[in-house]
Amino acid sequence: MDKTLQGFRSHIIELGYSYFFAKSLLTAVKLDLFNRLGESALTAREMARKTSCNPRAMELLLNTLVGMKILGKRGIWYNNTPLTREILLRGKGGCKTRPYYVGDALNFLNNLWEDWGQLEESLRKGRPIKQHEMYLEDRAVTRSFIHAMHNTAMGHAELLARVVPLKGVKTLLDIGAGSGAFSIHFCKANPGLRATLLDLPKTLEVTREFVANYGVEKRITLLPGDYNKSLPKGFDAIFLSHIIHSEGERENLELMKRVYKCLNPGGRVMVQDFILKEDKANPPFASAFALNMLLYTEKGRSYSFKEIKGWLEEAGFKSISWPRLPLPRDISIVMAWKPTSDRVSLRGAKRRSNPLKRLLRSARNDSQDASRRGIA
Ligand SMILES: C[S@@+](CC[C@H](N)C(=O)[O-])C[C@H]1O[C@@H](n2cnc3c(N)ncnc32)[C@H](O)[C@@H]1O
Helix, strand or coil: CCHHHHHHHHHHHHHHHHHHHHHHHHHHHHCCHHHHHCCCEECHHHHHHHHCCCHHHHHHHHHHHHHCCCEEEECCEEEECHHHHHHHCCCCCHHHCCCCCCHHHHHHHHHHHHHHCCHHHHHHHCCCCCCHHHHHCCHHHHHHHHHHHHHHHCCCHHHHHHHCCCCCCCEEEEECCCCCHHHHHHHHHCCCCEEEEEECHHHHHHHHHHHHHCCCHHHEEEEECCCCCCCCCCEEEEEEECCHHHCCHHHHHHHHHHHHHHEEEEEEEEEEECCECCCCCCCHHHHHHHHHHHHHCCCCCCCEHHHHHHHHHHHCCEEEECCCCCCHHHCEEEEEECCCCHHHHHHHHHHHHHHHHHHHHHHHHHHHHHHHCCCC
8 A cells, every 4th residue: 555545544544433532522521520520630430430430431431531632640540631621621700710611512512413323314305304493492402502602602702803803893783693702802802892792582691691791791782683584774894603504595695685784884794604615615624514504404504705705795795805814613704895885995995905914914823822822
């Protein structure tokens, strides 16, 4: 076997085995193993007692987690590493003391496990095996979904707030805001900014708690609503994060038309999602996420920049761009402007090319800084 084939073969077989590691981590989170360890060191026998598991089996799991560099081990004692504490311990003050916690997101992924087991069935039928709305009907499920979304958003919300150009923007509408993580950080980074968070009423009950925790409630308005029906008017900027992947092409075109109408002249829209290149295969997380949406929606999937640009152009937007920001899981943002008038928009497009270059440069520096500090 030549070296290239050998390398590719190993990569493929390791990919097949990779769920051993994923499910070990997800099961440990489900057993609340990291919080039970906390700042202490425990033996496998002690951890087995705390989690009602078999001691021999627990030792096997703990050793796997040590091998994955998630736990430390000294003799027969296991402990959380300093980095593990930052992201897998809940912290007494919740998101105030452990802002980069990922346990809710991992618990949510563990809940998707059974659904991904039905991928073959979904592929044969071309239909979802569950409806996405399930996350939004039951209060407890909505809560765990929004907490999971908060964990994932916090991977780059602070970075985004530093690099997205919101100078001079006074009013922002965050459509389908979830926990409000992005708007909270936009407000923190831009003292003159006020944000309106539009979401479904049950979600907003959870959003309210996050907004209060970050102490920005005076500059944030929570607005119950349905983005598929109507939107409030009079905003300088509109942010849609992880919204379009749940909807079909027609619904997204109609949504962009509504967004256009509710922006002030000269206002901007920012669409954040797992955005695909023209081949619809790359970046790979975006194409895999489209498959995830097959499991839960009739028409949802990841979209390419070309598709998003098409809806924005049809809605009337100009100066549409796709700045490549180094964000986790290949998340990216499409930006577009509503012209003040046709003439002004042409001049505006030229003026805006430089801020975007600056934004990219600054994002690269910030992201290197963030990954050095281990938070991205
Ligand atoms: C995938 S989450 C994204 C949350 C947030 N934007 C983020 O990026 O973290 C989708 C959000 O859209 C909200 N949502 C779903 N359907 C909606 C609708 N028809 N009208 C308003 N909000 C909706 C959900 O409650 C949820 O908060």
